[in-house]
Amino acid sequence: xxxxxxxxPAEEPRPRTGRPITPVTPGKVALWLFLATEVMFxxxxxxxxxxxxxxxxxxxxxxxxxxxxxxxxxxxTEGVLIxxxxxxxxxxxxxxxxxxxxxxxxxxxxLEAVPHGMAGGFKKTRAEAVxxxxxxxGAEVEIQPLAIHKWPAPYDPLTNPLAIDLTAFNTFVLICSxxxxxxxxxxxxxxxxxxxxxxxxxxxxxxxxxLSIQVYEYYQLMVGHxxxxxxxxxxxxxxxxxxxxxxxxTMTGFHGAHVTAGVIALSLIFIRSLFxxxxxxxxxxxxxxGLYWHFVDLVWIILFTIVYLM
Amino acid sequence: xNTTPNAAGHDxxxxxxxKVWAALALFxxxxxxxxxxxxxxxxxxxxxxxxxxxxxxxxxxWFFMHLKFEGSWVYLLIIPACLLATILVIALYPDQAYKPExxxxxxxxxxxxxxxxxxxxxxxxxxxxxxx
Numbered sequence: 001x002x003x004x005x006x007x008x009p010a011e012e013p014r015p016r017t018g019r020p021i022t023p024v025t026p027g028k029v030a031l032w033l034f035l036a037t038e039v040m041f042x043x044x045x046x047x048x049x050x051x052x053x054x055x056x057x058x059x060x061x062x063x064x065x066x067x068x069x070x071x072x073x074x075x076x077t078e079g080v081l082i083x084x085x086x087x088x089x090x091x092x093x094x095x096x097x098x099x100x101x102x103x104x105x106x107x108x109x110x111l112e113a114v115p116h117g118m119a120g121g122f123k124k125t126r127a128e129a130v131x132x133x134x135x136x137x138g139a140e141v142e143i144q145p146l147a148i149h150k151w152p153a154p155y156d157p158l159t160n161p162l163a164i165d166l167t168a169f170n171t172f173v174l175i176c177s178x179x180x181x182x183x184x185x186x187x188x189x190x191x192x193x194x195x196x197x198x199x200x201x202x203x204x205x206x207x208x209x210x211l212s213i214q215v216y217e218y219y220q221l222m223v224g225h226x227x228x229x230x231x232x233x234x235x236x237x238x239x240x241x242x243x244x245x246x247x248x249x250t251m252t253g254f255h256g257a258h259v260t261a262g263v264i265a266l267s268l269i270f271i272r273s274l275f276x277x278x279x280x281x282x283x284x285x286x287x288x289x290g291l292y293w294h295f296v297d298l299v300w301i302i303l304f305t306i307v308y309l310m
Numbered sequence: 311x312n313t314t315p316n317a318a319g320h321d322x323x324x325x326x327x328x329k330v331w332a333a334l335a336l337f338x339x340x341x342x343x344x345x346x347x348x349x350x351x352x353x354x355x356x357x358x359x360x361x362x363x364x365x366x367x368x369x370x371x372w373f374f375m376h377l378k379f380e381g382s383w384v385y386l387l388i389i390p391a392c393l394l395a396t397i398l399v400i401a402l403y404p405d406q407a408y409k410p411e412x413x414x415x416x417x418x419x420x421x422x423x424x425x426x427x428x429x430x431x432x433x434x435x436x437x438x439x440x441x442x
Binding site: 037055155298 | 367383
């Protein structure tokens with residue numbers, strides 16, 4: 001009679017939950033510590049935004065006056081919205097100058113913002129007279145009562161210049177870059193070097209597309225587009241235009257700087273991957289840069305919601 | 311989910327990255343549509359959008375950042391940071407949000423006076439209104 005004994009193979013230690021866990025490495029601990037500081041940094045920014053927004057006066061923004069104008073004596077005034085300058089913009093400019101009391105430069109700024117050109121600050125009878133003059137000059141106009149807001153409302157072109165459609169697409173772009181980053185890590189874990197390099201390259205390209213769209217958005221806000229008086233006194237949306245503007249540029253600017261740093265780091269990782277710098281057993285840099293990249297994506301999901309959609 | 315471990319033989323399985331990406335894209339579309347439809351109902355807008363944002367951020371953290379496969383040490387790093395940051399915001403909040411309202415539109419212009427001043431502020435001149 002033969003007695004055989006079998007010895008079970010050694011198993012990997014598992015936590016009590018039964019979940020497989022990743023090995024803890026010094027690099028990963030260091031990166032998570034860094035991400036913890038980043039959590040505090042971005043929470044500070046977002047929290048400050050919430051605090052400033054909550055503390056903004058009820059009359060901070062309006063459709064007919066520039067941001068932060070004291071409106072307490074102007075509540076019975078109205079604005080004349082110019083939807084179209086018609087066939088003769090010069091005549092409309094002249095009518096604004098002669099009958100609305102605007103300087104020529106101010107009248108031109110109103111017309112540059114058409115179809116949201118707003119000439120504001122008239123008593124009711126005067127608003128009607130100005131509207132009649134502008135109609136006679138060929139413009140399509142509408143008299144609007146003063147509308148006050150605590151904070152610029154999304155989808156309100158008279159107080160909020162942000163392009164939600166474009167940024168929603170940009171959010172989708174950044175999400176796409178996150179999945180290519182995740183697939184790059186998956187590839188190198190499987191030992192597929194070429195596939196990893198291609199996904200890293202795709203991540204760099206998509207991340208760069210995100211930045212390009214953000215630069216285009218900044219250009220349109222600060223230079224390319226002309227906005228009505230309710231958004232900016234100068235017609236351009238720049239950090240000094242309003243509290244909303246400075247908050248917007250601070251938050252999205254710091255996030256953009258993080259994306260830029262991520263694209264640079266990813267580019268270096270990509271170049272190293274071309275020289276067989278990573279393998280299935282040795283790919284910690286890919287994992288660490290990926291963690292950072294996903295964090296940047298996560299922050300953008302929250303920023304997009306709070307700054308653009310609310 | 312592909313449960314095949316990597317070549318190292320001791321790592322975590324591959325999460326369903328493509329499915330997570332599709333879910334994120336779908337929820338971004340839903341969030342976008344929700345923000346438009348609920349734009350005139352601020353309370354509903356805030357609650358709904360925070361829910362969608364938290365859900366999407368959770369997907370990114372749980373699957374893309376592999377929190378699903380990390381030990382509790384990660385939470386020991388992240389949770390105190392979140393708590394401290396939240397406490398900071400709560401501490402700042404009263405300075406701005408609870409300051410006394412300087413102007414009550416319903417009272418009308420005659421009854422209003424700037425706190426600590428004896429004169430009303432000058433009326434603004436929108437658009438650089440021509441003087442005289």
